[in-house]
Amino acid sequence: MKNNIRDLRAEKQLTQGDLAEAVGVSRQTINAIEKEKFDPSLPTAFRIARLFGRTIEEVFRYEEV
């Protein structure tokens, strides 16, 4: 799973901590998702996308196995 959270976050000038607070997860969780250590849960993905005013497909890109 790829994502462009880093760019979207930069656009809005939010730190990982800002985003974490807005989304309701820990800063380390945002960091891990951003660094693509693991995928967020579907609810978390929805909250992230919504926060940026984007669809999930615009934020995350799934590459078929």
Add this chain to the structure above:
Amino acid sequence: MKNNIRDLRAEKQLTQGDLAEAVGVSRQTINAIEKEKFDPSLPTAFRIARLFGRTIEEVFRYEEV
């Protein structure tokens, strides 16, 4: 999280077993998601949406807490 997998599945005349196989999860997982027992992972949500030719937002509806 709400979803309309049941209707989409009916449109395509797929059984839960058919969908499970196409998506790559167990039939019970499809049943549980369909009955909204729990949310799928993000990759599974992507595969389900893709299979129906829909976006995740068209298949799943997230209601803010």
Add this chain to the structure above:
DNA sequence: GACATTTGTTAAATATTGTTTACATTTGTC
């Protein structure tokens, strides 16, 4: 009504994801 198919459900076990804590590294500013 017998039969096959589909769906619902439950329990236990496993895998994956999210949180916390703590510390290290990087980056920017003075």
Add this chain to the structure above:
DNA sequence: GACAAATGTAAACAATATTTAACAAATGTC
């Protein structure tokens, strides 16, 4: 270079997703 802010990372744990197996209930067909 000192300092603060931001980011990276890791281990332990908590929470959730998924599988497997088994059986019950519903549905459709003959």
